[in-house]
Amino acid sequence: MNDVWLGFFPDGLQPSKSAHEIGMKISLAGNNIAQNGKIDLPYAITDKGSVGLYVKEEKSPLNDLLLDTFNRMMNADQNGDPFRETYLNLTRDAQSKHETFKSATRGIKIPRSFPSSDLAQQLRMVAKTIAASDRLGHEQQTFFVRYIGWDHHDELLANHARMLRVLSEALGVFQATLDDMGLADRVVTFTGSDFGRTLTSNGNGTDHGWGGNTLVMGNAVKGGQILGDYPELGLASDNALDVGNGVLIPTTSTDQLYADLSLWFGVQPSALKTLFPNLNRFADVAGGERLGLFT
Structure with missing residues (x-):
């Protein structure tokens, strides 16, 4: 369930939305499992805006x-x-929504220049759409952007350095833009992945693993800290978390992370057991136990 939580909880937060209105779930990467809910699908746009x-x-x-x-x-x-x-x-319906979206975002100025990368241009449109939330009738919004290519089986060091630079530049200008536009207090940005990576090398890169990491940023975030236990870098018998071939057992579950994010977004604690059926295996978040993610 925790891979579709982002799509399920908005169903309860905007139950009065008409099927002919643009919902709060907006994707810049087409239809995606993460935002699919029981009631509606995400509204797909591009880094240039809606399509009509x-x-x-x-x-x-x-x-x-x-x-x-x-x-x-x-x-x-x-x-x-x-x-x-x-x-x-x-x-x-598609044409009507396009005209609504285009009208809502018309005239909104972005105060900073964004890098030319696909990720940065997606985030530029996210900032513009957040600024248009009142015009769209949105009290809350979720956005899905995609930056693929992290499956580094080969040439890990060079590719990782290049992609992290793209990520850093895009996230940096996005956050600075939100600050400039007076929107930063309303936004939390986080990363996610299908899988982690192994500590062992396959020659020039790594294979699919279990443990990984997530970046979370925003004015509401208690920043500058690493949550969870930084793993030992030994292998096999030198690392109690290594289950074989450098695959590490995570010390913090994604259920805990997503539960904290859901609570920040306004989900009631009583709804967490539905969104994350396995959450009680890791933490009593509904009872007050938190990761310490937010100020």
Whole structure:
């Protein structure tokens, strides 16, 4: 369950949202398991914004003709064909949401220049969308961005150094921008991964492991600290956490981390056992036990 918590808890926080409104879950990486809930799916945008009908963006005789044809198709009687009607309803809904999103974000200025990396440009649009939250009717929002390529089976040192620089620059300018726009007190940013890495080398890199790490930042975060126990770097009998081949047992569970993040977001403690059925194996978070993540 803990890999879909980010999609499940918004269902309870925005139950009155219409299916025709843009929900609080926004993705810059398409549809994703993390944000999928029981009620709705994330609203997908790009680092340029929402996606809609191109011919409506620029006026020209050809575009006017195409738009007239499109509108007649949208409004035509489908003679009870359920497939066509479903398709047209989805298209109408997508175009309506696009126009809502475009209108809400129009005119919002980003005070800093962002690096050209895909991650930085995604975070630039996140900052712009957060600034438009009131116009979108959002009291809260969650965002999903993706920076892939960390599966370093080869050339670990060079690739890791390059990607960490991209990550650092993107997160740094994002946080500084939130500060400039007066939004920093409202935002917590964290990283996540499908898997950790081994301590052992496979020659030039590492293999899939269990233990890993997560970065968490924001004004509400008690920063400058490492939570959990930093592992011994020995292997096999020299490391009690090594279950073989450099695969380490984590000392802190993702359930604990995500539970703390959920509570910051406004989830009631009584809902944690539903979101994280295994949480009581690690900590009594509902009873007050915390990681010490927030100030």
